[in-house]
Amino acid sequence: MVNVSNNLIATLLIAAIVISGFGLVTIANIGRISVTGGATGTGAANVTITGAVAIELLKNFTHFNTSTLDGAGRIISTQGDNYGTFEDGGEGNGTSGGDVYGSCVGTEATCAFPFVVRNIGNVNASINVSSTNEASTWIGAGAATQVRGKNNETNACGASFSGLAGFGEGSWANLNSTATGETVVCSDLDFRDSPNQDEIRIHFQLTLPGDAVGAKQDVITIGAIDSS
Amino acid sequence: MKKAVLLAAFFIFYYVFATHSASALGIAPGRVEMNFMPGYENEFTGYVSSSNQEDIEMYVDGELKEYITLLTPDRLTIYPDKQVAYSFRVKLPETFERPGRHVGYIWAMQHVEAQPGVAVARVKVGTTVRVNVPYPGKYAELTFTIKNPNVNDTIVFEIGVTNLGKENITQAKGEIEILDQANGTLVMLQTEGKPIETTMTETLQATWFSDVAPGLYRAKVRVLYDGETAGLEREFNIGAPLIKIINASAEPIINGTIGKMQTKIRSYWNDEIKDAYLEVFIKDMAGKPFAQHKSENINVGAFDAPVITSFWDTSEGVPLGNYTGLAVLRYLDTNDTKEFGIAVIAKPFAFGSEWLLIIAVVAVIAGAAAIAFLVRRRKHKNKFAQKKLM
Numbered sequence: 101m102v103n104v105s106n107n108l109i110a111t112l113l114i115a116a117i118v119i120s121g122f123g124l125v126t127i128a129n130i131g132r133i134s135v136t137g138g139a140t141g142t143g144a145a146n147v148t149i150t151g152a153v154a155i156e157l158l159k160n161f162t163h164f165n166t167s168t169l170d171g172a173g174r175i176i177s178t179q180g181d182n183y184g185t186f187e188d189g190g191e192g193n194g195t196s197g198g199d200v201y202g203s204c205v206g207t208e209a210t211c212a213f214p215f216v217v218r219n220i221g222n223v224n225a226s227i228n229v230s231s232t233n234e235a236s237t238w239i240g241a242g243a244a245t246q247v248r249g250k251n252n253e254t255n256a257c258g259a260s261f262s263g264l265a266g267f268g269e270g271s272w273a274n275l276n277s278t279a280t281g282e283t284v285v286c287s288d289l290d291f292r293d294s295p296n297q298d299e300i301r302i303h304f305q306l307t308l309p310g311d312a313v314g315a316k317q318d319v320i321t322i323g324a325i326d327s328s
Numbered sequence: 329m330k331k332a333v334l335l336a337a338f339f340i341f342y343y344v345f346a347t348h349s350a351s352a353l354g355i356a357p358g359r360v361e362m363n364f365m366p367g368y369e370n371e372f373t374g375y376v377s378s379s380n381q382e383d384i385e386m387y388v389d390g391e392l393k394e395y396i397t398l399l400t401p402d403r404l405t406i407y408p409d410k411q412v413a414y415s416f417r418v419k420l421p422e423t424f425e426r427p428g429r430h431v432g433y434i435w436a437m438q439h440v441e442a443q444p445g446v447a448v449a450r451v452k453v454g455t456t457v458r459v460n461v462p463y464p465g466k467y468a469e470l471t472f473t474i475k476n477p478n479v480n481d482t483i484v485f486e487i488g489v490t491n492l493g494k495e496n497i498t499q500a501k502g503e504i505e506i507l508d509q510a511n512g513t514l515v516m517l518q519t520e521g522k523p524i525e526t527t528m529t530e531t532l533q534a535t536w537f538s539d540v541a542p543g544l545y546r547a548k549v550r551v552l553y554d555g556e557t558a559g560l561e562r563e564f565n566i567g568a569p570l571i572k573i574i575n576a577s578a579e580p581i582i583n584g585t586i587g588k589m590q591t592k593i594r595s596y597w598n599d600e601i602k603d604a605y606l607e608v609f610i611k612d613m614a615g616k617p618f619a620q621h622k623s624e625n626i627n628v629g630a631f632d633a634p635v636i637t638s639f640w641d642t643s644e645g646v647p648l649g650n651y652t653g654l655a656v657l658r659y660l661d662t663n664d665t666k667e668f669g670i671a672v673i674a675k676p677f678a679f680g681s682e683w684l685l686i687i688a689v690v691a692v693i694a695g696a697a698a699i700a701f702l703v704r705r706r707k708h709k710n711k712f713a714q715k716k717l718m
Contacts, residue, residue, distance in 0.1 A: 148361040153453045154354025156379070160449050215449070223358045232442075251661050258564070268660060318447040319440060325433065325454040326358035328471075 154221035155324040162304060163187060164212045169310055173242065177305040178214040179250075187212040191250075191301065214301040216252050217322060219291045226327040227289050228282035229302060231275050232319040242309035245275040249285035252299035260288035260327075272305055278321070288327045352379035353451045355436045360418075361458040363527045364430075369419040371399065374455055375411040376436040382406045383439040386414055392432025392457055395420055403439070418457060427463040428492065431456060460492055462526065467493035468500060468558040472549050479567040483536050487519065489551055489558075490529040497524040500553035502532040507546045514540065524553070542567025542597055569597040569659070571604060571628055573666040576655040578640075580671040583648060587640045589621075589670065591655045594633040601628045604659035608638045610670065611652045618651065628659070640670070648672050 164176055167184035176182040178189040181202035188202035190211030204211035219225050227249070231238075235245040249261045251268035262284050263271030276283045290297045302322065354377045362368070376384055384404045388396045399415040406412050416434055424430060437452035471488035487502045502519035519532035532551070545566055550559045574592040581587030591606055606623040621638045628634065638655075651670040656663055 148359070149357045150359040150361075152354050152356035153358040153455070154352065154377070155451060155453060156352035157449070157451055160351050220352060221354060221358065225358075231447075238447075254661050255565075317442050319442060320447055320449045321437065321452055322449065323435070323437075323452045323454065325456050328359065 150326055150328065151222040153223060153225055153324050153326050154219070155225060155227070155322070156218045156220045157215060157322060158218055158299065159213055159216035159301075161208070162212050162215065163208065164306075169308060169312060171310045173310045174308045175305060176212075176308065177303065178212045179248075179303045179305070182212070189214075189303075214250070214303040215322065216299055216301050217289070217324075219256075219289045219298045219324070221291050221324075224291055224327045225289045225324040226284060227286045227300065227302075228284045228323045228325075229275060230278045230282040230321045230323065232278055232321075234277045234280075235275070235306070237277075238318040239306070240309050240312050242307070243312065244307040246272040246305040246307075247275050247283055247285055248272045248303050248305075250301045250303060252301045253297045255290070256297045256300050257286040257289055261286055275304075275320075282321075282323055289324075351438070351451055353382070353384075353436065353438060353453050354378070355434075355453040355455055357455055359456045359458060361456075361460070362418075364420065364424065364459050364461040366422045367420060369417065371415055371417045373413055373415045374434070375413055376404060376406060376453075377409065377411045378406040378438075380408055384412075385435075385437045385439050387435050387437070388416070388432060389435060389454075390432035390457075392418075392430055392459065396432050396434065396457060398434065404436075420459065424459075424461045427461045427467075429469075430459045430461060433457070460490075460527070462494045463492055465493050466491065466495050466497050466554055466556060468497065468524070468551055468553050468556070470549065470551060470558050470560050472547070472560055472562050474547070474562070474564050477538070477564055477566050479538055479540065479542050481538055483538050483566070485517065485534045485536070485547065485549075487532040487549055487551060488529055489522075489524055489532060489553070491524040491526050494526055496526055497553045500524055500530065500532065500551055502534065503550045503552070504534050505548040505550075506536065507548065508540075509544055511546075514545070538566050540566060542569070567597075569595075569601050571595045571597070571601060571657060571659050571664060573655055573657050573664050574633065576608075576653065576666045576668040578653060578668065578670045580673045581640060581642055582675050583642055583672050584645055584675060585642060587642060587670070587672075589638045589640065589653060589655075589668075591636045591638065591657070591666070592633060593628065593636065593657055593664075595628045595630065597630065600630060601659050604628050604657060606636045606638060607656045607658065608640075609654045609656065610640060611654070612647070613649050613651070615652070618646075642672060646672055648674055 162178055165185060165187045167186040174183045176186045181188050187210060188204040190200045190204040190206060190213050200206050200211060217227055229247050231245060235243040249257060249270040251257060254268065261270030262273055270285060273283050285302055286300050289300060292298060356375050360372055384406055386398055386402045386404060388398060395418060397417045399417055404412050404414065433454040433456055435452050435454045438450040440448045440450045442448060469490045469492050473486045475484040477483055485504050489500050491497050499521045501521035504517040506514045508514055515536060517534040517536055519534045522530045522532060524530045543566060545564055547562050547564060548559070549561070550557055571593055574594050576589065576591040578587060578589040589608055595601060603625045605625045608621045609617060610619040612618040619640055621640060623636050623638055626634070626636070649672060651672060653668045653670050654665060655668065656665050
């Protein structure tokens with residue numbers, strides 16, 4: 101995994117260098133355009149081009165498993181004890197321990213882990229999450245999906261979690277569908293790997309209506325852009 | 329019966345899934361930012377990379393969508409650690425109605441197929457295209473960064489001031505008010521004053537020696553420029569929440585009993601730290617894992633020094649000897665550890681009630697035997713005396 105990441109970073113750095121060169125050409129072009137395009141002359145024509153945005157999903161598998169609902173609505177989460185035979189939540193990435201809840205004993209077979217996102221680019225990144233459909237559409241009426249960010253490495257997101265709820269953790273926020281816009285969980289994820297502070301967790305919380313039934317499907321998208 | 333059938337039907341199968349292997353995706357450049365020029369047009373080239381072989385969807389989004397055109401196909405195939413070029417054209421209008429920042433994105437997104445019973449996860453990364461349309465007059469936009477936010481350290485506060493107005497700013501000067509959690513002002517810092525030409529950015533700096541307790545603080549930032557004011561607020565942490573294990577120990581454990589191990593911890597954080605817990609791993613004389621125990625989760629109050637008790641159940645018997653305990657205190661995203669020794673000893677001799685019972689039984693038996701012996705001896709003597717008389 102380390103080799104893959106290093107190779108990717110190397111590739112992106114080369115790309116950044118190439119783009120830096122391209123940026124110089126672009127600035128020269130702007131000079132010509134400013135003459136022919138009738139620029140007002142009130143602003144120095146310049147273009148800023150930054151490096152690479154890149155993220156890696158270290159943990160991209162959350163397994164709540166199956167349970168029978170008793171007719172009452174239930175909330176299940178990757179960050180707590182869960183109802184029935186749904187797996188309990190677990191912190192960390194599932195391979196390096198971390199806090200666990202209830203019957204979760206730190207293994208993928210017994211825990212519903214959060215996603216773990218690492219910023220492997222060379223700029224700070226804003227991390228967002230979106231779902232193809234609203235929860236009420238893909239689970240059923242009365243359903244809701246929420247997400248929150250939490251540091252997987254100290255100070256990775258600093259005070260930039262959405263709805264800072266305490267040290268190193270954001271508040272639960274409704275997961276928006278792609279149509280209504282992404283939900284930002286961390287507006288400034290550090291890219292520095294040393295000291296270790298470039299990883300966050302993305303926790304999920306589902307509100308299940310009592311009459312939820314059957315297998316469901318959806319697409320969850322983790323997005324990243326330059327946060328500067 | 330009907331109710332039971334209905335209850336059985338109330339189930340849900342929820343599954344967030346993606347490939348189990350790490351999934352990495354990158355795009356360069358991360359941002360292309362320009363000051364607005366009427367009718368500006370240019371082409372840009374970028375690159376997309378992935379750690380896996382991927383089909384990538386490229387698309388444009390955001391309020392600048394109508395001014396950005398992808399020049400390369402909207403579906404790319406990437407091979408591991410190879411970069412694939414993409415290009416786009418930016419063609420700006422003659423005017424924007426609204427001054428300020430206008431943003432568009434070129435996204436590279438993993439292509440996935442929906443699967444029944446599964447919520448598929450995917451990654452996307454975006455190049456941000458940012459066009460700054462000048463405001464009439466003078467307009468300052470602020471950024472704020474904090475360096476070295478440690479206790480007893482010189483913290484550096486930097487205010488980035490960008491003049492997004494059409495006119496130059498003669499002088500911009502910053503004030504930074506630091507407040508504690510009770511909203512009390514700790515210090516008011518002043519920066520130097522600087523002129524800022526239109527479209528340009530200057531950094532205003534102030535420093536503060538943080539002789540305060542670690543914890544959460546708030547900075548109120550104001551920049552005064554030519555009679556105008558811009559401001560922002562930011563919460564920040566000084567220091568880091570820290571709990572240390574002061575010591576860990578165990579009295580010798582009598583084999584066959586439940587032994588106690590005590591771990592004293594101390595918080596150096598000025599606020600409560602929730603959901604800390606202790607794991608104790610026990611290794612045998614050969615260094616092999618032998619047993620482990622996990623405590624309940626506890627909330628550690630500000631500067632508290634509680635003792636956490638862990639247990640080792642040896643009621644089924646374990647080999648006697650010296651074991652090594654490793655106490656691992658887990659909290660927030662980190663941990664502290666300490667090793668200690670544990671001796672398992674044999675049950676010592678004690679003159680208990682069971683021994684009294686045994687002695688009593690032996691004494692009774694011995695007494696009965698003595699009486700029987702004496703009676704028999706007496707009878708034997710009498711018999712001998714009678715024979716002698718005859």
